[in-house]
Amino acid sequence: MEADAAAGRQSGRTVNILRYLATPRWFGWLALVLVLAAACTALGLWQLDRRDQAAATVNTVQANYDRTPVPYSPEFFEAFEENAEWTPVTLVGEYDSAGQRIVRNRPLNGRPGYEVLVPLKLKDGTAVVINRGWLPIGNDQAGRPDDVPPAPDGEVTVVARIRPAEPALDRSAPAGQLASIDLAEYREQLGYPVSTAAYGLLASETPAPATAPVAPAKPAIDLGPHLSYSMQWFAFGVLLFVGLGYAARQQYLIDHEDAGAPPVPARARRRPSSEEEEDAILDARGL
CATH class of the missing domain: 2.40.50 (OB fold (Dihydrolipoamide Acetyltransferase, E2P))
Structure with missing residues (x-):
């Protein structure tokens, strides 16, 4: 029974958070994150494409250069x-x-x-x-x-x-x-x-000449850092959503803690002392 009650409370909190996020303010942040994540994805795919090109070049060099x-x-x-x-x-x-x-x-x-x-x-x-x-x-x-x-x-x-x-x-x-x-x-x-x-x-x-320009070296057999760069861009895209979710949850908790806090009681008015009443009368007479 306690587990069911806890699950119900958690489900209710999730629904409340989703309702909290369904506002123009958070839709704007979500749109920004979507744009940035799309850019990260595009850059990651571009790096993968560059790696494919590098791999094709390496394969061609290995197949033909020393033939x-x-x-x-x-x-x-x-x-x-x-x-x-x-x-x-x-x-x-x-x-x-x-x-x-x-x-x-x-x-x-x-x-x-x-x-x-x-x-x-x-x-x-x-x-x-x-x-x-x-x-x-x-x-x-x-x-x-x-x-x-x-x-x-x-x-x-x-x-x-x-x-x-x-x-x-x-x-x-x-x-x-x-x-x-x-x-x-x-x-x-x-x-x-x-x-x-x-x-x-x-x-x-x-016949070989006595002097000649510098001969070109064999191309480097290296795929470069493109794979690691692509993984970094994909990770950045995921972290954007993680960061948005964390920020939204923290702001939700802050707002609801402020809303649920008991109101600060008003201070009871204290009756002025005799000295304070006399001072007030003298101030009113300009003395």
Whole structure:
């Protein structure tokens, strides 16, 4: 019987709290929490999506980077496919050193610098752009590297990994430079057929030159902190509702404690003493 009575009291209190919350004031707070929780959920899902992208990149690197080089085929660079990225390809041709360009704003390990692009003309009359590597910014002349190691002359055998072309940027570059690896713009500058879907990131050249730009390192095999970040955003969304519930319950208890408190009794009026009556009479006469 006592358990039933306690359960009844608890049920009644719950109903009272719900009625207390069914007011414009608390509906406003609930709406705010819903908006913030939706934002937290969206950010959590975004982090999960970024983790999926990182996982796909890692899987592609692991599958392709250290493969035995495959013979050149035009579709590798004319129609880029994500599952072929980082695949080493063997190409034979001659560098067009006159068509060389440097790409601006290409940091490496936190150091500012450039990347060197040179078209490799193939025997079929087309050309594939080869990224020969990285150079630091120059000290002798602002906006340019001090020295660009020349590409080998004559026929050369190149092993390069497939990389996708980059979008155009809304900024210009000085003569002989590019703002990004925008192969369509590069082809317009060269004036002859160049594959524009992908370029080759240099792995080796035969014959090897005496000096060359800095070779790129293998991409890091790391998924990043995206999973932990997503869990944090989801937790924040849940805590918003927990905080709202706690605040509502505390405010309900405070309001009902104030309402249920016994009224403070009025103090009984005390009859003034004879001295106080005499002082009042004198004050009234201005004495």
